[in-house]
Amino acid sequence: MHSDSEEEGQGSTSNANGPSPKKKRKINGVVVVNGANGRALSNGTSNDIKLHRTQLPIWTGKAALVSAVKNNDTVVVLGETGSGKTTQLPQFLHEAGLTRDGIIAVTQPRRVAAISLAARVALEQGTPLGQLVGYNVRFDEHTTRNTRIKFCTDGMLVRELLIDSDLDRYSVVVVDEAHERTLRTDMLLGSLKRIQRERKTGEKRDRDGKKMKPLKVVVMSATLDAERFSAFFNRCPVLYISGRQHPVQICHSKTPVEDFQDAALRTFLQLHLDHPPGDVLVFLPGQDDIESLAKSIRAYIPQVPPSQQKVLVLPLYGALPPEQQKKIFDPPPAGTRKVVLATNIAETSITIPGIRYVIDTGLCKERSYHTRHGGSGLDELLVKPISKSSAQQRSGRAGREAPGTCFRLYTEQSYNQLTNAPTPEIQRCDLNSAILDLKCLGEDPMEFAYMDRPLDDSIRGSLITLYALQALDSQGRLTRLGRRLASFPLEPALSLVVLSSQSRACTAEILDIVSLLTCTAKLFIDNADTREAAADARKKFQHRDGDHLTLLNIFRSFEDVLSSNLSAASSQANGGPAHTGSRRAAREWCKAHFLNEKALNEATTIRTQLRGNCEREKIDWKVSCGDDAEPVLRCLLDGLFRKSAIKAPDGTYRQIGMQQVLKIHPSSSLVDRKPPTIIFDELLITSAVYARGVSAVHSSWLIDTPLLNSNARGNTTAPYTNGHT
């Protein structure tokens, strides 16, 4: 997959969106660098590389950038797409001597970006990857003692904070793509502010009792919110770097659009018939919309003149199997126009070559989190208007290779009414992990320096949940258990499931299940055509106690296929490496059962990591309960008791501790059986309130959970809810 590094620019569109370049020049009046469209990235000799570097728009601003960083604690760099900010700034700072007493960390929201940027910068420095320039992402680290420029995911630096709360080893932290405002970015920004203060005032000393070197922070953003970052960091200077983006002509619709599907179809057909060659990217909110628009385009194409019937329609969304995702990178056959129908995935994560036209519905699906009194909340997936910065991001996708056009299926007036930036993730998600991390950092979650503060109810809900999990005591202080929970790369409830598997002697089973539960790739490959066949093929894995044990069956079967074919393959006389036969067999097996091999491989990697965590916590991960389901279900309940429900006479369920009415999601194996008592992984509001990832538990087990067996635990009015530690 193509990874993005400098992608998040708003682009120098020719429309009137955003501040004009002239206005930008005035931002705190620091530095302006003008870029021109130039050569493509070179990968060749060191001379080529040098030439490439010096032709980047950022190059002429080198001295100004370096002196701004030297003379200020914090600098905000507003850099457009293609300015070279992410690759060049760390090198400038290194070459200017800022790595003499510490490492430069450059954080990214995505791992692929961190890895590919490190590779690029290592190449430019002429050093092997992992030496002077390295990276650190989950499951993969390439650094040595000599590493001076380290690319990492923002999540990884947060984990490092938990070990070294002053980031002692670092002289500079560059927070890249800060405008994306991931949960981890916001955790970092608040923590960096604290560290800067502590290091500067000398209220914290290093190991030798000496005053620590100040920490430089560079916040890099691509959009309109630079001023807000500046305000957050005591009105620090903002530097602007122009990009290397082709102009994009913006066309707004003249009247409000009633049916975006219909409008997208009409716009595409008109564009296709009237406009010169060039591929088209259509942004739609979700998979359903994509599939239905694909259908209508294919249905309409036979009605256009025969000479213009060559159209290749390609869907693109996260749940799409990888081999189908890859199709978008192939150039279309000669004379064929490619039209990619994509979700938000094409806004940041994947760059599609050849795009000259963008059609933007102005909509996206956004996950939001509703905290319920008592703590455990619900997720909601809603179609919402995008923000101005998303709109600019989307239109910029048309101008990456040549001048382009963007058709917005909303009026200019609607555009003007959009919010500047999307709601930061910290205001849209469950905060249990984040609040536990803050507690480990010694922060008071009610007083933390949030750039955008979550709702107090959301913070309190997490405090209540952490208290029920016994991660906090009745005074809201971090317990020893709490610190252990935070040491796992899991949400606290699942960490507790793992810890409790020790006393219930089923750690092997629990690690299998938790690994599959938390892997990011989708396990089940489904689409409308294969749905029935898929359900049929997977029936044999179904466990009567529900989805968690079904996952265990799948993981075990997958491993049986791998190991049984391993011996067959290694006995072959002339075969390749012994594992290729079993890999091939596993691939076939996955295909036959409509399972995603990538998810199972990812789960295997996660399980290896969790086994390491267990070893550090002195938990024997080999202990197994065999085929006995009871200990496994009881462990799950130990952590998920806040997500349990009891069946009402009408067949719906009531969540325990809250009055929430819910149904079992149709994808669950228990949707028809409807056991009296269930636990579940998540609550999602779509067309109804659905519990997903459901297992049956025995009603009598509930008595042993903190929810019911104590007045204090799980009580929504626990004493710490005023937020003081």
Place this chain on the structure above:
DNA sequence: GAGCACTGC
């Protein structure tokens, strides 16, 4: 009776 996108010692 149904699935936006990322990510972690």
